[in-house]
Amino acid sequence: MKRIWRTTQKHYKPALMLSYDLLMLSVAFMVAMTIRVNDLSPALEANMLICLALTLGSSSFIFLRLGLYRTVIRYMGSQAIVAVLQGVTASAVVLAVASYLTYAGVPRSVPIIYWCFALITVGGSRWLVRIYYQMALEIHKTRVAIYGAGTAGLQMYKALVHGEVYKPVAFFDDNASKQNTLIDGVLVYNPANILDVVAERDIAEVLLAMPGVPKRRRREITRGLRERGLVVKVIPGVEELVDGAGRIADISQIYENVLGRAPVEPEKALIAHSISGKVVLVTGAGGSIGSELCRQIAHWEPAHLIMVESSEYALYQIERELYQQQQDEGLQLKVTALLGDVRDRARMAEIIKSFSIDTIYHAAAYKHVPLVEQNVVLGADNNVLGTLSVLEAAEAYGVEQFVLISTDKAVRPTNVMGATKRFAELICQDFGRRFGRTRVCMVRFGNVLGSSGSVIPLFSDQINAGGPVTVTHPKVTRYFMTIPEAAQLVLQAGSMGRNGEVFVLDMGEPVRIYDLARRLIRIMGHTVRDEENPEGDIEIQISGLRPGEKLYEELLLGDNVSGTDHPMIMRAEEERLSSERLQLLVGELRDACGRHDCEAVHQLLQEAVKDYNPRQSLVDVVWTQQRECPVAPKVGQVERLPLPHDAGGQR
Structure with a gap:
């Protein structure tokens, strides 16, 4: 049912947009005629209606060929604007040619007026939707600064502007020639004033976008900013992401987003001691x-x-x-x-x-x-x-x-x-x-975010593979660091x-794993596919609690x-x-491990740890296999096989 709904919706949106464009082209034609003949209700003869029909039909074909309905409006860039300009211009030319061929008698200035109003209605409507979408996102975005106003910083800025998580409001750069300049309306500041700018612009995080700088220098910058109490995240370059050296699954900065709290700062004197x-x-x-x-x-x-x-x-x-x-x-x-x-x-x-x-x-x-x-x-x-x-x-x-x-x-x-x-x-x-x-x-x-076997690498791999992301239970929660x-x-x-x-x-409040999965999907640039959003990118599936797993940790x-x-x-x-008591239990445990007595070990764990409450019976693989195959030969009873140089088992 979901697949049918997604297929229907996939064709429904372009059809709706095409219908809107054709309506706007009709309105543009009527407005052009009204202005030209100076009559609020211009009379449209049969030839004029045929001319308009030919124009709308040809415009539909042109718009489809130009890909106007394959462009996601919220990501519309200069190429989409050029496509709209080409389509409207072609439509105006078709109107002029159709008027000549059908003897409709459309005044020669009408296609020009038509072109102006069609460009406003077709292109302007898309631009307004894009602006509205971006303004709606601004409310929920985290305000960040980008450290590095070079190529990597500009690429990061463009990516974040179209994203749903971060809003870049300032640049910082060590190069004095770049300071006090504007990048797409965003000012480049001197890093010496970073604390004042962060406070003034309400910046939550600083993204270090300097992949070409030596690692030693990057570490110095990162350490210096963190010592000032700033949250710093090192962002890999686009080339690193493409060749796999900086895969998003390996980027540590996503962990603090998932954590939902500020990292705990160390007391240096305690460590040095x-x-x-x-x-x-x-x-x-x-x-x-x-x-x-x-x-x-x-x-x-x-x-x-x-x-x-x-x-x-x-x-x-x-x-x-x-x-x-x-x-x-x-x-x-x-x-x-x-x-x-x-x-x-x-x-x-x-x-x-x-x-x-x-x-x-x-x-x-x-x-x-x-x-x-x-x-x-x-x-x-x-x-x-x-x-x-x-x-x-x-x-x-x-x-x-x-x-x-x-x-x-x-x-x-x-x-x-x-x-x-x-x-x-x-x-x-x-x-x-x-x-x-x-x-x-x-x-x-x-739980440690990013450690081997933890949920972040697992979820990241699943997201990179296109999903689904598997969560054991919708209510399971964990503490994270x-x-x-x-x-x-x-x-x-x-x-x-x-x-x-x-x-x-x-560690603050425990994090619900299901919410963590949704947050990570969003951080990695995707949307969650569910009943509310059937066209989303990644689906979350509930797989059921694993052996020994519980809903809540303490x-x-x-x-x-x-x-x-x-x-x-x-x-x-x-x-x-x-x-x-402890020494007795340890001695018994050592003996049980030496005998590989799984049941005895399990019993000793329950005796030593009084709060141990196993949720299921033993699932030890070898022990289970032995119970299912009791006739298997025991250790010491394996038949001796003849050596290659033996003859009938004798030398």
Whole structure:
């Protein structure tokens, strides 16, 4: 039904516009005759009516051939204006020729007068609609300034003028020759006065459009503007977008639009206290959070940055990026990249001992809810026992600080991933209470925009593919933060943490995923296809909640919350298990993981995390396969196959 409606509407609009144009041409002819003969009711003979009919018929063919009804009026540019001018001129010529051929006796000045009024009615009406549409959009647009008045800035300006999100009201440029000039009526200002201009013009964001400038200079400009409290977004050039280097799915500036709040600014003194002059270890250094931690740590002059990662490719990528960052920004940074698995207790102890680590940021974890749900034993082994092995080595060799990167899914979890992270938190709480050499804390935050497997890259890929965008449930909500925010929170909490405390970010109100999808579709230049707009570009489909997923996430287990040295970071005191009980559960978990006993692991998670309330039974893939195929041969009972050089199984 929707397809029929869209098809009908597709042909309905051009037909309506053509009918309007023919009516206006008839009116233009009548007005021309009235002016010429000086009679409000000029008599039209049969020949004149035939002449008019021929003119209207020919004009219809001409207008269609010129593509007047393929042009979207709100995007009408100079080419469309030229097409209207050509069409009206051709129509006036046809009128003169038809009058001659039909002996209608139309005065020779009528086609000229007709041309003037036809141009006003046909072209002017389109121009008025375009102006009205743009004025309607202006009310809802975000006022922005473009930093860079070159080619890229002009291209960005033209794109934004026709868009539905931003309204450029000022340019800034370092080139003195461009300052105080006008670009399409918009003034180019000196960046030295940027704060005054932003306040005066009520500018919400600054878009940096300087793709030809070296990255180092762009970073300097961005850092300087952000230090003044401005929201800055780096926009790639058109060439970068075309060749894929700056795909919209990879552009970090869209995240702050989706976030719906201003980014949380860091307290620099807190970060410097934990990093400057220290030997810092980051586990999971190749992941979304781990790699961002490494990038930001590099700016705070650590004595040595140690990166541990189990993925060779991910480790290679972040090592190469940090090397390039040093070259671009002139940083003096000692970096060591090490392959290692946090579950390997001997390897972690060897690394911590050999490099005399001062601070550990433990970001290594399996985090994707459906995957961990299907791989219960490995999820528990990595997230729980991996955390324990790093903690034990940290305490044994006198590490000053240990910071666990946790998640809001650890609060009253409904999935295995959340339960394993809460179990890891319980271990950290116990270490923070029992030992004094290492200050242990946890940092808990919501979903990270742009991290691997998060909704923004997923939605962006779906939008770039033409849709549909899949949302699990129309009411599902999540807390969100940007990757830099998450990394800064971790770094700042490290200096404040002690005795197994949990830190959470004041993330404002949770965001409804369905609204997020609609907002992202609009930001990426498309419209939502729904019942109200059947001709929209991208459709949103409801796919249903995945295993272990819940509608709402929380950040706190209890109400015992206090402030910290940072106004946007809260400290939470939460319930703990006794050391004896916890050690018993950890021992049983280690044994169950060693046996690959999925049911035992799942049961232990429920015993350790009292608020763990799984929404469904076990869905571990291997465990399910074993239950469905009980006759499969067991380990140790596989028949020995003869070697290639064996003869009948004998040497």
